[in-house]
Amino acid sequence: MFPSAREYLRKKLKTALDKIGIQVNGIELILDKPKNEQYGDFATNIAMLIAKKVGREPREIANEIVANLEIEPELVEKVEIAGPGFINFKLTPKFYIQRVYEILNQGENFGKLAIGKGKKANVEFVSANPTGPLTVGHGRNAALGDTIANILEWVGYDVTREYYFNNAGRQMRILADSVRLRYLELLGEEIVYPEEYYQGEYIKDIAKLLIDKYGDSLKNEKDLKIFKETAESVIFEDIKRTLAKLGIKFDVFYNEDWLYEKKIWEVVSELEKLGYIYEKDGAKWFKATKLGGGQDKVLVKSTGEPTYRLPDIAYHIEKFKRGFDLIIDVFGADHIAEYPDVLRALEALKYDTSKVKVLIYQFVTIVKDGEVVKMSTRKANYITLDELIDEVGPDVVRFFFLNRSRDAHLNFDLNLAKKQSEENPVYYLQYAHARIASILRFAKDSGIDVERTRDANMELLVEKEEIDLAKLLNEFPDIVEVAYLSLEPLKIINYLNEVAEAFHSFYHRHRVVNSNDMGLTLARLSLCVAAKIVIANGLKILGISRPEKM
RNA sequence: GCGCCCGUAGCUCAACGGAUAGAGCAACGGCCUUCUAAGCCGUGGGUUGCAGGUUCGAGUCCUGCCGGGCGCGCCA
Numbered sequence: 001m002f003p004s005a006r007e008y009l010r011k012k013l014k015t016a017l018d019k020i021g022i023q024v025n026g027i028e029l030i031l032d033k034p035k036n037e038q039y040g041d042f043a044t045n046i047a048m049l050i051a052k053k054v055g056r057e058p059r060e061i062a063n064e065i066v067a068n069l070e071i072e073p074e075l076v077e078k079v080e081i082a083g084p085g086f087i088n089f090k091l092t093p094k095f096y097i098q099r100v101y102e103i104l105n106q107g108e109n110f111g112k113l114a115i116g117k118g119k120k121a122n123v124e125f126v127s128a129n130p131t132g133p134l135t136v137g138h139g140r141n142a143a144l145g146d147t148i149a150n151i152l153e154w155v156g157y158d159v160t161r162e163y164y165f166n167n168a169g170r171q172m173r174i175l176a177d178s179v180r181l182r183y184l185e186l187l188g189e190e191i192v193y194p195e196e197y198y199q200g201e202y203i204k205d206i207a208k209l210l211i212d213k214y215g216d217s218l219k220n221e222k223d224l225k226i227f228k229e230t231a232e233s234v235i236f237e238d239i240k241r242t243l244a245k246l247g248i249k250f251d252v253f254y255n256e257d258w259l260y261e262k263k264i265w266e267v268v269s270e271l272e273k274l275g276y277i278y279e280k281d282g283a284k285w286f287k288a289t290k291l292g293g294g295q296d297k298v299l300v301k302s303t304g305e306p307t308y309r310l311p312d313i314a315y316h317i318e319k320f321k322r323g324f325d326l327i328i329d330v331f332g333a334d335h336i337a338e339y340p341d342v343l344r345a346l347e348a349l350k351y352d353t354s355k356v357k358v359l360i361y362q363f364v365t366i367v368k369d370g371e372v373v374k375m376s377t378r379k380a381n382y383i384t385l386d387e388l389i390d391e392v393g394p395d396v397v398r399f400f401f402l403n404r405s406r407d408a409h410l411n412f413d414l415n416l417a418k419k420q421s422e423e424n425p426v427y428y429l430q431y432a433h434a435r436i437a438s439i440l441r442f443a444k445d446s447g448i449d450v451e452r453t454r455d456a457n458m459e460l461l462v463e464k465e466e467i468d469l470a471k472l473l474n475e476f477p478d479i480v481e482v483a484y485l486s487l488e489p490l491k492i493i494n495y496l497n498e499v500a501e502a503f504h505s506f507y508h509r510h511r512v513v514n515s516n517d518m519g520l521t522l523a524r525l526s527l528c529v530a531a532k533i534v535i536a537n538g539l540k541i542l543g544i545s546r547p548e549k550m
Numbered sequence: 551g552c553g554c555c556c557g558u559a560g561c562u563c564a565a566c567g568g569a570u571a572g573a574g575c576a577a578c579g580g581c582c583u584u585c586u587a588a589g590c591c592g593u594g595g596g597u598u599g600c601a602g603g604u605u606c607g608a609g610u611c612c613u614g615c616c617g618g619g620c621g622c623g624c625c626a
Contacts (some may be wrong), residue, residue, distance in 0.1 A: 031568060035626040038569095045568060048606070058606075083569060084606050107603080169626070256626095283624050294552070294622080308626045333620045336554050363620065364556060404563060407555055409619060412561075423588080425574055431588050442585045482566075494564065497573075508581090508590040550588065 002102040004089055005471075005477050006031045008075070009042055016068040022050055022061075031089075040078060040088035047085040058085025096470035097458045103473055104454050105529040108261060111476045111537050115484065116157030116326070122203040122319050123149040125249075125330035126243070127164040130235040132173050132200055132383040134242050136333060136412060137364045142385070143401035143543075144361055146248045147489040150541045155324065155484045161249070164315065166256040167232050174198065176228035180218075182207035184228070187216050206234050221333060242386045246394050247543050256311050263314040264306050266297060267345070276348050289345040309338070313345045320351050327356045328487070333363050361406040368415045383414060392418055395544045399426035402489045402542060425497070427550070429539065432500035432548040435507065436532040443513050443525055453529055458521035465506035466527060472502050476534045480541070489542060496538045503531050 003011070009031055009488030027049050032041045036504060047062035054061075062081045069079060075098075078090040087264045103110045125145020128138050149159045166172075182204050185191045209334040210218060210230055218226060243249070271277045277289045286309070289296055299310045320519065329340065339358045342538040346353050365382060391395050403425065444450050461467065475495070512524040536546045 028566085030568095032566075032568070034554080034569070035572085036569065037564090045607095048568090051606090086569075166626070171626075281624080285624095298624050303624075305624085307624065333555070335621085337621050338626095340553090360554080360620095365619080408563070409556065415564090423575070427588050428574085431586080434588055437586095439585050446585085486566085490564080494573090497564095499574090504589055505591090507585085511585070513585050530596080550586075 002098045002339055002526075004099070004477050004482050005042060005095065005474055007118075008091075009089055010093075012069055012071055013044065013046065013065065015070060016065050017046075019068045020064055022054075027053070034088065039082060039086070039294075040080065040090035041393050042089045042091075043082075043086045046091075047081075047087060054202075061085070062087050072478065093462065093467050093470075094459070096467055096474055097461060099474040100458055100470050100527060100530045101454075103476075104526060105534055108537060110533055111480045113156065113477060113480060113484070115155040115481070116152060119157050119325040120160070120323055121149075121152045121157040121281050121326040121328065122160045122162055122230070122322070123152065123328045123330070124162045124164055124254075124326040125149075126239075126248075128239065129166050129171060130232045130239065131171050132198060132235060133202060134239055135382045136366055136385055136388055136504060139246075139385040139388065139397060140361055140364050140401045140410060141330050141332060142243060142246060143250055143398045144245070144329075144359070144406070145490065147398075147402055147542055148328060148330070148359070148487050150543060151480070151483050151487070151489065152326070152328075154480055154541055160251045160324070162252045162254055163250045164254045164256065167228075167345060168257055172228055172232070173224065175203075175231050176224040179206050179210070179227040179231045180221075183210050183218065186211055187219060189219075202235070202238075203231075206231050207236065208281075211374045238386075242384075242389065245386070245389050246398060254315070256315070259314045259318070260306075263318065264310045267310060267314045267317065267349075270349055271299075274348055276345070286341070286345060288341050288344055291348060293341060293344055297341050299315055312338070312342050315344055316342060317349065317351065320346075320355070321341075325355060329358045330357070331358060331360050333360055337359055339522060346410065357403040357487065359406060362409045364401075364410045364412055395430070396424050396542050399424065399493070402494055405488060405490055412448065426544065429496050429535065430545070430547050431550055432503045433532060433539065434547045436503070436535075437530045437548040439512050439528055440508075440525070440532075446515065448513065448521065448525070448528075450488055450525060453500060453526040456526045457519055458523045458526055460520050461527060462521040463506075463510055465502070465509050466524070468506045469499075469502040469506050469527060469531060469543055473530050473534045476537065483541075492538050492541055495540075496535060498532055499531065499538070503528075503535075 005321065010029055013029060027046065029044065029046055032046050034040065034043045047065060048058045050056075050061050051058035059081060062085045066079055066081060066087060071079065075092055075095045076089060077092045080088045080090075082088050087204070102376055106112075110420075123145055125148075126134070126142050128134060134142070146161070149161050152159045174196070175198055178193075181191045181193055185193070186207050210227070212224075221227075268277065271286065274289065277299070278285050278287065283298045284295045284300035286299045287296055288294075297309060298307050300306055316327065329339065339360075343353050343356060343358075346356070385397075392400075399413075401410070440450055461470065472495075479491060479495040483489060506527075510524065512521065512528060514521050539546045
């Protein structure tokens, strides 16, 4: 296997550092891509970092490192020391062409890594209780969670996509009674519909369903069971349908109820044994302050009922017990105050909380007709995720939600959503893919055996745009790694944008299919195929379709 | 009062502590008789909220302020 440029240089640098006998413990060997081309393809600041540690001149160390690099001249064009002590590398076109061969050989596996091989990951996301349709806010959660799961699969993890829900408690009772009242209303009874009940039209739809099924036989039904169960199943089906439109499918729907019988009480007694529990005002408190928390928290109310924290803790313990090496929670910013206490409890119970990654994304603000719309399932003044998908399509929805960092607030102007979608950046990526597909079709129609591209002599690629594109394609596995380390799908989008840009630029300047020069045609077609592979693999990770035609 | 996030071009947002802060949209000017113009090339647009600090180097880290968002319950 021919390594990526970063991998190659990193290895060479490590060998050189070993030879000099410099300890690089705790110093990360970073190979940066300089913005300015004059500084080469990659640069490292390692000499400066070492200098700081050992108190020597950075350039002197850089010199020593460079002197000990065992580099193949046919792969590395130039090594330079610059500025305060950067070491700059420029690789040869030959290097990048080797990488194009590598892409063609690996095909749809190009970019897959072995970091997570043999490890199990659990990604919990969406986790909306079945009280109503998914909101646009859930959409961000869904897109993030599913894409992060994709990234983990791409780096080798065995991934479980999990949805945690609670179909018990007060909100569900209100939901059931909301349905019951709408049911009576449809039967012509006078009802008073409380303001705090669910206001959405979907409640009436469920009530209608009950009339279709049971007529007026539930008129005097005092038990809410049938209303609750019907509402829950209808809403859950609806949620699943919406998620399916986004290409999302869960492996496990975990019911919070499963924890109540036994598991939460085990948590309490374990914590008690370790001295993290005390009683006050008839309630059981968790000593969060003993573990760095700002205030102690109630785990068991004076009524004997658990607070929401307790099942949360028990649930995470279950995940540990189920053998996951990596446990990811995708939460909205409203959970910001909740997870530290859960982690503290897990720590107290001696679980390795470094396995737990809590990903908090900032809120989606919806603007409609110039007004900020507060999302509330109960008030029904929201735009559903389903409506949004129908309006702009699943690709645009996923892209829209992924195309910013988790920490950034997301302004969603509904009036502009559709308009923007017509000029949406997602099409820029898809267009590059479709364009390549079109070129390949054209080549085939012109009687060229596209399969032969693997045997092409790619040394014929010498134009700047060709090498620039090859350079970028070479990086894809590095980018997947960065996306994995940061758990930020945005990294992949930014990269694909660069690839698409490089491809369009190449396409514009250089004709691919040219019957007068079959050698060059085959070489360029190979480059196109490689670009298509990279774009397709990237879009696959993002869960965005890869059109052959647009 | 306390905790977390944000503040970068007119708008929406990028930028592992690196060298001259970048894209898209919007504005302006070019490019289709040959493989997809959903594209390409170019122009204009910035005191990175403010003030200090850390260091070879700060949009990025630290402190304080200003402004916006989300939380801080014996609700979930």
